[in-house]
Amino acid sequence: xxxxVIDSIYKSFGADQVLxxxxxxxxxxxxxxxxxxxxxGKSTLFKVIGGITRQDAGExxxxxxxxxxxxxxxxxxxxxxxxxxxxxVLDNVLLGQEIAGKRDPAKAVEMLKRAGLKGYEKCFPHQxxxxxxxxVSFIRSLLSPQTLICLDEPFxxxxxxxxxDMQKWLLSIWQEYSKTILFVTHNIEEALxxxxxxxxxxxxxxxxxxxxxxxxxxxxxxxxxxxxxFLQWKxxxxxxxxxx
Amino acid sequence: xxxxxxxxxxxLFVVILLFISWEASVRIFRVPNWLLPSPSQIVKExxxxxxxxxxxxxxxxxxxxxxxxxxxLIGIIIGIGLHIVPFLRQAFYPLLIISQNIxxxxxxxxxxxxxxxxxLPKMIVITLVCFFPxxxxxxxxxxxxxxxxxxxxxxxxxxxxxxxxxxEWPQAIPALFSGLKISATYSVMGAVISEWLGAERGIGxxxxxxxxxxxxxxxxxxxxxxxxxxxxLFAFIVFLEKLVIKWDPEKEGLIDE
Numbered sequence: 001x002x003x004x005v006i007d008s009i010y011k012s013f014g015a016d017q018v019l020x021x022x023x024x025x026x027x028x029x030x031x032x033x034x035x036x037x038x039x040x041g042k043s044t045l046f047k048v049i050g051g052i053t054r055q056d057a058g059e060x061x062x063x064x065x066x067x068x069x070x071x072x073x074x075x076x077x078x079x080x081x082x083x084x085x086x087x088x089v090l091d092n093v094l095l096g097q098e099i100a101g102k103r104d105p106a107k108a109v110e111m112l113k114r115a116g117l118k119g120y121e122k123c124f125p126h127q128x129x130x131x132x133x134x135x136v137s138f139i140r141s142l143l144s145p146q147t148l149i150c151l152d153e154p155f156x157x158x159x160x161x162x163x164x165d166m167q168k169w170l171l172s173i174w175q176e177y178s179k180t181i182l183f184v185t186h187n188i189e190e191a192l193x194x195x196x197x198x199x200x201x202x203x204x205x206x207x208x209x210x211x212x213x214x215x216x217x218x219x220x221x222x223x224x225x226x227x228x229x230f231l232q233w234k235x236x237x238x239x240x241x242x243x244x
Numbered sequence: 245x246x247x248x249x250x251x252x253x254x255x256l257f258v259v260i261l262l263f264i265s266w267e268a269s270v271r272i273f274r275v276p277n278w279l280l281p282s283p284s285q286i287v288k289e290x291x292x293x294x295x296x297x298x299x300x301x302x303x304x305x306x307x308x309x310x311x312x313x314x315x316x317l318i319g320i321i322i323g324i325g326l327h328i329v330p331f332l333r334q335a336f337y338p339l340l341i342i343s344q345n346i347x348x349x350x351x352x353x354x355x356x357x358x359x360x361x362x363x364l365p366k367m368i369v370i371t372l373v374c375f376f377p378x379x380x381x382x383x384x385x386x387x388x389x390x391x392x393x394x395x396x397x398x399x400x401x402x403x404x405x406x407x408x409x410x411x412e413w414p415q416a417i418p419a420l421f422s423g424l425k426i427s428a429t430y431s432v433m434g435a436v437i438s439e440w441l442g443a444e445r446g447i448g449x450x451x452x453x454x455x456x457x458x459x460x461x462x463x464x465x466x467x468x469x470x471x472x473x474x475x476x477l478f479a480f481i482v483f484l485e486k487l488v489i490k491w492d493p494e495k496e497g498l499i500d501e
Contacts, residue, residue, distance in 0.1 A: 050399030072401020082392040085491045086414045098410070099402045124491045144400060 003027050004148055004180060009048055009058035011041070017205035018044050019055070024199060024211060028147075029178045033191035036201030037241070042184040045206070046150045049182075050074050062148065072100075075144040077151045081133035083125040089136055090121040096144030104143070111139050115173070131162040138170065142177055150182045155190065164222075167193060171220060188237050192230065193220060200240055210240055281461040289461040290468065297465060300450040305473055307366060307446065308435035312428060312477065314367055315374025319427070320420070322375060323382030328408070333383075344376050348437055356441050366438035373434035377426035385419025386412050421485045428477035432470055 004026040011019040018041035026032050036042055047053035049060055051071035059068050067073050075096055083092045093108050112121055115135050125133055134154055141149045155163045167190060174181060185191050191198055192214060200210040214233070216224055224230055263283045269275070270282035277285065322340075326333040348369055355365035389412050397407055439448025447466050454462030 047395070047399075050395070052395060052398045071399050074399055076396050076399040078392040078396060080392055082390065082396050084393065084411070084414065086417070086489075095397075095410070096400050099397065099400045099406055126491060146400070150399075 003061075003063055004049075005059075005061040006049070007059045007061070009045070009060070010056045011044060011048060011053070012056060012205070019048070020205040020207045022058070022201075022206065022208055024208060026148075026180050026182065026197075029180060030197065031174065031181045031183065031195045032197045032199060033183045033185055033195035034199045034201060035185060035188065035191045035237070035241070036206060037203050038186060040201050040203055041206040042201065043152055046074075046076060046152055046182070046184065049148075049150065050076055073146060074148045074150050075141040075146040077137055077141045077149065077154050079153045079156060081125070081130075081137040083133055083136055083140075085125050088122050088124060089117065089128070092125065092136055093140045093143055096140050096146075100145045108139070108143055111143060112136075115139055115169070130158055131166055134158065134166060135169065138173075142173070142179065147178070148180045148182070150184075152184050153186070154183075156185070156187075163190075168222075170194065171218075175219065188234055188241075189225070192216075192233055192237065193225065198237070200237070278458040278460050281464060285461050286464045286468070290465050293462065293465065297447075297450050297462070297469075300445050300447050301469060303443070303445045304432070304435050304439065304447040304469075307438070308370065308431040308473065308477065311367055311370025311435055311438075312374055312431035315371040315427060315431065316378055316424065318371055319375035319378030319423070320382060323379040323386075326379070327383060327386045327412075340376065340379065343372065348373060348434070352437060352441050361442040365441055366435075366443070369438040369441070370431055370434035373430045373437075374427040377430070378420065378423040381419045381423030381426075382416055385416030388419075389415055418489060421481065421489070424481050424485075425478055428481045429474040431477060432473045436466075436470055 006022060006024050009019050009022045011017075022045060024032075034042055034045070044053060048055045051067065051069055051073070054069055059066060061067065062073055084095070087095070089112065090105065090108060093112065094103050094105065097103050097108075109121060112118060117132060117135060117139075120128065120132070125136070128136065138151075138154070141151075155166050158166060171194060183191070183194060195214055198210070198212045198214055199208055200212075201207065202209045216230070267282045267284060270280060275282075281289075322336075326336060351372070352365070352369055355368055359365040359368070393411055394407070397411055402410070435446070436448040436451065439446035440452060443449050447469055451463055451466040454460075454466060
């Protein structure tokens with residue numbers, strides 16, 4: 001049981017308060033989306049959880065262990081794929097394991113195959129398309145030993161068609177691995193389609209406005225997007241964000 | 245080969261035109277040989293005078309190569325040192341720039357006074373010329389480390405050592421090579437200057453002898469070899485670069501989905 005507890009985090013840069021009393025917890029294998037306007041401190045929240053930005057107050061625990069200010073507990077997937085251009089696809093996905101100290105190329109090859117990247121192991125990132133790079137980046141996170149994955153608007157740079165394919169792919173692959181996912185986005189539909197829970201942040205300073213369970217059944221398909229219930233939710237979320 | 249020809253014909257045309265007008269001017273105005281020899285006279289000296297300059301070529305090339313290697317090593321060590329310890333960077337960066345403002349010609353006789361006529365002062369001259377472009381370009385390369393990758397690795401728990409060897413160092417390699425190219429061309433010049441300090445053989449010696457006996461044609465032969473060696477070393481570095489950097493995005497097209 002890996003449980004993440006975020007306990008009233010405060011953070012400001014100078015006079016500029018970014019995070020104000022942010023608290024929530026996530027249990028094992030949960031998919032949580034964090035939705036908020038641009039510049040609302042979502043990325044800062046990740047950096048605090050990742051231990052590379054020090055918060056002013058508050059604590060973070062994983063499985064009861066206090067990890068405040070410590071790194072190495074989460075696998076972060078940034079907005080851009082952030083692959084190393086001098087490494088092959090295979091060496092890129094093994095990076096997380098390398099940092100932890102053990103490489104498992106056989107498993108990596110298997111995962112690449114399942115992600116539709118068979119035959120690309122020896123390619124360099126510049127030879128891949130945007131969607132493929134994101135998949136490589138996500139596989140790198142999945143292969144890392146950490147059980148918590150933080151995704152920072154991973155699909156925002158993709159076109160609409162690729163984005164939807166990627167969302168479906170992400171769901172299918174996440175269901176097989178028991179990883180907890182924190183997913184930052186500013187796309188309402190994406191957040192509703194993917195997650196178990198939806199956390200809405202306010203504009204600066206970011207506070208938790210809502211913490212909703214998303215009731216849709218899994219596995220989710222494209223059909224869900226056209227149901228009345230989904231549209232109702234979308235409207236509700238939109239109204240909530242509009243209030244600011 | 246075709247692209248080299250396509251890109252190079254303009255430069256080749258200009259060089260040929262320059263040589264033709266040079267040859268013509270020397271003949272028309274009857275410029276004396278000791279003042280300015282014509283290109284044909286220089287070529288003639290190059291063909292006929294091999295027994296004079298032949299022994300001087302290899303010592304200079306090997307001196308330049310070994311100097312370049314030492315300069316490279318020191319340049320890389322200084323670059324890494326200044327990067328890893330920010331305090332050193334602040335403290336030594338101005339000194340580094342000053343080291344390049346002292347004319348080597350002035351420094352050279354001093355080095356002879358301090359270290360005699362052996363290998364050491366020669367190596368110091370070449371190293372002084374070669375290390376700077378490498379250090380500066382390496383430091384520049386380290387400065388441009390990808391922030392997102394840095395954050396990713398930090399959050400995954402990477403140590404400082406891992407961050408350096410897995411991220412900063414490979415990322416700086418293209419920058420390192422651009423510094424290397426400059427150093428490679430400088431190294432031959434550094435070798436020639438160091439030979440002026442006193443050597444038995446070398447293009448520098450040959451050049452000094454030629455100019456003091458007003459054999460201007462031989463001075464030009466020396467210049468020609470300095471240029472050729474510089475270009476050879478440059479080409480060698482470019483070759484190494486192609487060998488090491490396989491991820492050049494310009495070489496292969498993107499695959500569209």
